[in-house]
Amino acid sequence: MSAVEIHYISKRYGTVEAVRDVSLQIEEGELFGLIGPDGAGKTTLFRVLATLLLANEGSATVAGYDVVHDFREIRNRIGYMPGRFSLYQDLTVQENLEFFATVFHTTVEANYDLIRDIYEQLAPFKKRRAGALSGGMKQKLALCCALIHKPEVLLLDEPTTGVDAVSRQEFWQMLRTLKAKGITILVSTPYMDEAAMCERMALLQQGQVLQVGTPEELRSAYRWPLYAVRAEKMYPFLQALRQYPGTHTCFAFGEYAHLSLQTEKADEAAVRAYLTQKGFTKIDLQRIDPTIEDTFMDLLQQPETQPSS
DSSP states (O other), rough: SSSSSEEEEEEEEEEEEEEEEEEEEOOTOOOOEEOOTTTTSSHHHHHHHHHOOOOOOEEETTEEEEETTTTTHHHHHHHEEEESSSTTTTTTTTHHHHHHHHHHTHHHHHHHHHHHHHHHHHHGTTTTTTGGGOOOEEEEEHHHHHHTTOOOOEESSSTTSSOHHHHHHHHHHHHHHHHHHHHHEEEEEOOOOHTTTTTEEEEEEEEEEEEOHHHHHHTOOOOSSSSEESSSHHHHHHHHHHHHHHHHHHHEEETTEEEEOOOGGGOOOHHHHHHHHHHHOOOEEEEOOOOOOOOOHHHSSSSSSOOOO
């Protein structure tokens, strides 16, 4: 039995279609990512799975229970961490944890082994009010509260947004530890670099699934010769690259531009000659392997995106 099954879920807010015909299957014990920018439909989908919203069409099950008819059972079996910090800011760290344990008719001690590694980082601040914690500590407290009843499925909606790079790395290490304990984890993020930390993922845009697969599968689906290119005066340089007859796409990636060439016109020497003719100097051009972000950007360029499951 799959931990989460989603069948043609659609959700509208008036005339706005937030999620459209989404179908996904997440296996038990899997670390699965929903990857996409703001407005892609990630939060809406999480709220449907957490039984906080009713979909307009489609069906879904979590831990084998239907999100409409069995919502009480689901709420006892999931841990849900919304994107915005939603704990009681006037309560201390310890008081928040004890409160959520009481809500689920358990105690902190009963499942302490599950949260031990996370809570030990919070222990020095256990008498501090939650509202006075740093972003990374708030994140750890919210995760502890979501785990205190030992859920079967963990739903994490953009848990690393707004925290520093070190805290992001620490958080993903915590998720790997939790996965090793058998918990199914569904996590959303707008950060493409975090996608590689998932076992499988779905790329979302405008409420639709663009592609589903492992990081390796998604990277290997990129079919264009790809180059990292840099020169002085990057803005006119980008414009010139986009006007090159053999260009498929060209996007800025930090200090470089990622240039994909049409397969039949993939000629590195011709690109260099073209740029030199345009007056550019100190040209750095090197063949690279595609990232998940390159795959995502390429999917957006397709004239019609077909939902994939």
